[in-house]
Structure formats: C-alpha cells, structure tokens
Amino acid sequence: MTQRGGHDWAFLRHVHATARGAGTSRLLASPSCTHARMAVPPVVRSIAVVALAAVLACSRAEPAPPAADEDDVSSPLVLGIVVNHGVTPELIRGWPLVVRAVAALDADTEQAIALGDDTLSLRFVSLDGAAQDWALRKVGGDEPNRALDATTPRAEAVFVADAAQTTSYALGPYRAELAWGNATYALDVTVVDPPSLAGAEGFAARLAKTSLEIEALLADDRTADAVAIADMALAVDPGSIALLNWAGAALVAAKRPVEALAVTSTAIDLYRSQVPTPDEPPVIALHVQQQALDQILGVSP
Numbered sequence: 001m002t003q004r005g006g007h008d009w010a011f012l013r014h015v016h017a018t019a020r021g022a023g024t025s026r027l028l029a030s031p032s033c034t035h036a037r038m039a040v041p042p043v044v045r046s047i048a049v050v051a052l053a054a055v056l057a058c059s060r061a062e063p064a065p066p067a068a069d070e071d072d073v074s075s076p077l078v079l080g081i082v083v084n085h086g087v088t089p090e091l092i093r094g095w096p097l098v099v100r101a102v103a104a105l106d107a108d109t110e111q112a113i114a115l116g117d118d119t120l121s122l123r124f125v126s127l128d129g130a131a132q133d134w135a136l137r138k139v140g141g142d143e144p145n146r147a148l149d150a151t152t153p154r155a156e157a158v159f160v161a162d163a164a165q166t167t168s169y170a171l172g173p174y175r176a177e178l179a180w181g182n183a184t185y186a187l188d189v190t191v192v193d194p195p196s197l198a199g200a201e202g203f204a205a206r207l208a209k210t211s212l213e214i215e216a217l218l219a220d221d222r223t224a225d226a227v228a229i230a231d232m233a234l235a236v237d238p239g240s241i242a243l244l245n246w247a248g249a250a251l252v253a254a255k256r257p258v259e260a261l262a263v264t265s266t267a268i269d270l271y272r273s274q275v276p277t278p279d280e281p282p283v284i285a286l287h288v289q290q291q292a293l294d295q296i297l298g299v300s301p
Contacts, residue, residue, distance in 0.1 A: 081101050089190065228257075234247060255295065261289055
C-alpha cells in the first residue's frame with residue numbers, strides 16, 4: 001500500500017496516541033513549535049518519539065487526507081516521514097537535512113507484523129521518478145528482525161545529510177519515498193535557497209538552522225560539537241527558550257548534567273516571565289532537567 005502526503009494526519013494522531021501510551025505526550029506542549037525539536041541519542045530519545053506528532057501539535061488547520069486508490073488494500077502497517085521537523089516540507093541548501101521516519105501499527109489493529117530482515121529505507125526522486133544520488137546516512141532508530149505488536153507498536157529511523165552535502169542539491173520539487181517491506185509512503189518536498197539570517201528578521205531562520213545543526217550532530221554522536229554550536233547560538237540570541245532547551249539536551253548527551261540543569265533553569269525562568277499565565281508548563285525544559293537529574297543520580301547513563 002502506498003500512502004501519500006501532505007502530512008498524514010491520521011498517522012500523526014496515531015504517533016501522538018502511542019506517545020501518550022509511552023508517557024511522553026506531555027512533551028508536545030510548548031510555547032512554540034520549535035520547542036518540540038530534540039535529538040536522537042538514547043539519553044534524549046524519548047523526546048524524539050514525538051517529533052512526528054509535533055507537526056500535529058503545532059497545526060491549527062488540517063488538510064483533507066489524500067483520496068485512497070480504488071484498488072488500495074488496507075494494511076495494518078502505517079509509514080510516515082517528517083523532514084526538518086515538519087514545519088514545512090522544505091530542504092534548505094547549505095543546511096543540514098534531518099529526516100525522521102516511522103513505521104507504526106494502525107491504531108485500530110491488533111494484528112502483529114513480523115518485519116523480518118527489512119529495514120526502513122528512504123530515497124529522494126525527481127517528479128519524473130529519477131532517483132537522486134544524495135548522500136544520506138541512517139544514523140539510528142529501527143532494528144532488523146523486528147516485530148510490531150501492541151507492546152512495541154512502532155519502529156523509527158533517522159536519516160541525516162551534512163550541510164556541505166546539501167549545497168549540491170538542485171532547486172525544485174522532489175518526492176521523498178519511504179519503504180518497509182511492501183508498505184510505502186511518499187511526501188512531496190522542495191529544495192530551496194536559504195533565507196537571510198541577518199538581524200531581528202532572521203531570528204526564526206537562525207533558530208531553525210541551529211536546531212537542525214544540533215540535531216544532526218547529536219545524531220552522529222558529536223556531542224562536543226553540538227554543545228559548541230548551542231553556545232555560539234546563545235551568544236547571539238541569549239533569550240531564546242528553544243536554544244536554551246537545545247543546549248540542555250546537548251549537555252545531557254555530553255554527560256554534563258549540572259550545566260544542563262543550569263541552562264534549562266534559565267529557560268524555565270524566561271518562560272515564566274514571557275508567559276505569565278501559561279496553559280501548559282515548560283515541559284521540554286522540565287524533561288531535559290529530569291534527564292539531567294537521572295544522570296546525576298545514576299538512574300540513566
């Protein structure tokens with residue numbers, strides 16, 4: 001069965017539901033969509049579980065789902081892709097590329113699926129179907145010989161490309177194609193030139209670029225580089241709650257929990273001053289603090 005996006009809202013709801021079952025739904029609440037962006041290493045992987053659902057959490061309007069083919073056969077295996085945090089389906093030349101892919105059981109099925117030796121595979125093709133020779137590394141996630149069932153309803157994979165690699169991407173529309181066994185999913189994406197990073201107008205772009213840089217570095221287990229990038233970004237934008245949260249995640253991954261507690265405490269203080277009557281607590285900062293405390297207490301590595 002081939003699924004097509006847009007974003008697959010039924011799939012995202014399912015990821016949200018399974019995240020709730022894993023006790024991570026609280027991570028979806030944040031003062032901005034950027035706060036739902038986190039990294040891949042085991043120490044912060046529970047945040048990455050809801051990266052796909054962050055698209056749903058940050059969206060007010062839902063597009064109509066794509067029409068099913070008449071000969072389409074329902075499958076209990078659902079695939080989904082989020083490109084660069086899913087804010088827009090854009091690949092930005094000269095920026096890192098981070099693609100999250102998930103295979104999940106349909107929320108209404110009780111059927112278990114044995115995936116065998118197959119693993120999640122991803123490729124990009126032009127709209128005429130020509131495969132693109134883009135360097136993509138699978139840096140973590142799914143395991144071979146994996147079975148999905150009610151206990152383990154999903155498997156994940158993360159693919160990255162370095163900023164230097166994306167500079168060679170030709171501008172224009174493409175299609176990301178994800179496959180696992182006979183199940184496939186396609187998402188239309190566009191390669192665009194980078195926006196300006198200058199001045200106050202470039203704050204959102206600087207934040208997006210830094211988030212991708214840190215996430216890609218953490219995915220490659222380059223924690224020292226991730227901390228350095230976060231420090232440089234905070235020197236320019238010290239009042240960014242999202243950057244402070246990213247810095248905390250990088251410090252936890254670098255096994256520096258005391259410093260992680262300090263920067264996330266600053267994020268919490270800023271959140272309280274900026275959002276005096278919040279609907280939700282600063283859950284990302286609080287979660288990173290919990291990870292840091294677990295390290296200090298020896299509960300997690």
